[in-house]
Amino acid sequence: MTLSPAATLPTRQQTPEQVRAFFAAHRTVRHYTEEQMPAEHLDTILYAAQHAPTDATAQLYSFVRLTGEAKQKVAELTANAHIASAAESFMICSDTRRVRQIIEVAGYEPGQSPAIDLHFGIGDAVLAGQNMLLAAEMLGYQGCWIGGVMNGLAEIIELLELPNKVLPFAALTIGKSAEDVAQRPRLPRPLVIHENTYKDGSAEQLRAATEQMNPIAARTGKPGDWARLLNAYFGEGGSMEKREETLQGALKTQGLSRGE
Numbered sequence: 001m002t003l004s005p006a007a008t009l010p011t012r013q014q015t016p017e018q019v020r021a022f023f024a025a026h027r028t029v030r031h032y033t034e035e036q037m038p039a040e041h042l043d044t045i046l047y048a049a050q051h052a053p054t055d056a057t058a059q060l061y062s063f064v065r066l067t068g069e070a071k072q073k074v075a076e077l078t079a080n081a082h083i084a085s086a087a088e089s090f091m092i093c094s095d096t097r098r099v100r101q102i103i104e105v106a107g108y109e110p111g112q113s114p115a116i117d118l119h120f121g122i123g124d125a126v127l128a129g130q131n132m133l134l135a136a137e138m139l140g141y142q143g144c145w146i147g148g149v150m151n152g153l154a155e156i157i158e159l160l161e162l163p164n165k166v167l168p169f170a171a172l173t174i175g176k177s178a179e180d181v182a183q184r185p186r187l188p189r190p191l192v193i194h195e196n197t198y199k200d201g202s203a204e205q206l207r208a209a210t211e212q213m214n215p216i217a218a219r220t221g222k223p224g225d226w227a228r229l230l231n232a233y234f235g236e237g238g239s240m241e242k243r244e245e246t247l248q249g250a251l252k253t254q255g256l257s258r259g260e
């Protein structure tokens, strides 16, 4: 009997229980021990990052590994102290610069597609970054994505000398956990998984979902109010409105806005 090519591929197959157990153990962690990451582990998580699927074969991302003073400074600029204390911290960037340099040195003319650059660059950066985090979790680490990068975007771009067409998406910290964190809830599945056509949740479903999510906003001694938390981010006058301005500015400086 001849084997089909697919049957000769190496397999990563695990049982549904193993897969669930792996994802159930995910926790975002913000306090780390002082344990450093051995070179072999660092090499492995970077290998995982570089083996993420990628749009158009192009690998539209760059990671900036943060060490020393830069690590400290980015922790301050993002108001996320664990950037400084984590074993490894990275700035995960969309990068549609290198692809243009590659086609230029091959004698071609690069095209103009700022919105497409942003769309696929962020997608590629997230896929590679999340691959890295999953690999780190497989090795016994935990981590945290940090969108707080938006708080100091212009300063970070300057500090890390990020050129045209390179835009930070978020930072990512990885280390051995020094905190016990409960699993955080997620929305009821029918609100986020649609079949064939998009369906809004009813007001009742949305209220029930908010109840389910409330514990994620709990602080010591205070019950959680998820809608209030979301309002502080996405409501009128919330932090996302401020970030909107910051990001629009960075899109201009990084050549990712039409006409720039």
Ligand SMILES: Cc1cc2nc3c(=O)[nH]c(=O)nc-3n(C[C@H](O)[C@H](O)[C@H](O)COP(=O)(O)O)c2cc1C
Pocket (backbone or CB within 6 Å): 026, 027, 028, 029, 030, 080, 144, 145, 146, 147, 148, 149, 170, 183, 184, 216
């Ligand atoms: C894109 C992104 C940005 C985030 N930004 C921050 C941040 O700036 N600071 C922080 O402490 N956590 C940040 N988080 C972590 C989330 O708060 C966390 O993933 C969420 O509360 C769910 O918790 P869990 O990952 O433990 O399930 C971010 C996560 C993502 C995916």
